[in-house]
Amino acid sequence: RFTGRSVEVVEGLLAARAQGYRSDTFYKVTNYDVIHTDVELIEQWAPDVIILDEAQRIKNWQTRRARIVKQLRSEYAIVLSGTPLENRLDELHSIVEFVDRFHLGPLFRFLAEHQHVDECGRTIGYRNLSTKGKTLEPILIRRTKDEVLKELPERIDENRFVPMTDEQWRHHDENKKTVAEIVQKWRRIGFLSEKDRLGLMIALQNMRMSCNSTYLLDQLTDDGEKPNEFIHILEDLLQESGTKVVVFSQWVGTHELIIQRLDARPEWGYAFYHGARSSQERKELVQRFKEDPDCRVFLSTDAGGVGLNLQHASVVVNMDQ
Helix, strand or coil, rough: CCCCCCCCECCHHHHHHHHHHHCCCCCEEHHHHHHHEEEEHHHHHCCCEECCCCCCHHHCCCCCCHHCCCCCCCCCCCCCCCCCCCCHHHHHHHHHHHHHHCCCCCCHHHHHHHHHEECCEEEEECCCHHHHHHHHHHHCCCCCCCHHHCCCCCCCCCCCCCCCCHHHHHHHHHHHHHHHHHHHHHHHHCCCHHHHHHHHHHHHHHHHHHHHHCCHHHHHCCCCCHHHHHHHHHHCCCCCCCCCCEECCCHHHHHHHHHHHHHHHHHHHEEECCCCCCCCHHHHHHHHHCCCCCCEEECCHHHHCCCCCCCCCCCCEEEEC
């Protein structure tokens, strides 16, 4: 669209991808998941520029994906990411290493200079981080939300508070009691075993799940008004022709409850995007939501949180804020 250059998406089986790399196209777009089998084909093609989108995919330097991607050679390299780097310096080092493998020096020296660890080797703090901003300045372009806010359309936020049923409260409070007991033990002895830590995380998760429906906990009952409230919201939204809605929930169970209700309304077509879908299926679902006027609702788990562009939707509903 912007350059008039030829472009090809390299996909399919290995033979088809090999043909794609050999074709006389200026841009080639491929997937992280096939790099380990395609690395020699890419080297033979010898690109002048490599651009990594969703660069957090190589933030863990120990993964096979990161190691293979860093074998690729080009005169110029660009990495793009809209995902904030988390509080791990080795992730920053791993991503910068693809742009310039010598810029931050060896990882062991970089961490020794900036990382505080305890006697067990766990990171407990950082030092001298102010110098890193200056070090990264020649290779980093960073745009904050404030800088791009004026380019974004105005957003209207609305919170819907949905009362819980007695059965939801029963599940919630049972798990709340477990949390209180573990936290009290933690305060008393200042330490949590791995079993207790896991129990705490499960109980907290169960408390959150009970807020959506008891179905998420027992797969049998369906106590909870959230899915019904969502259908009422849809009834209002979809009266307007052309409106498309994206629905996020962390749990497949929440989407299953919504789908039961959507199936009773065949005039509302939907697509369900989750981690078990193949890359081809995901592509087809996004394409259908984009191009099919009858596909009004796009249901997605956390799998849709990375690398998914749904600009054609006008409403986003978060089922478990």
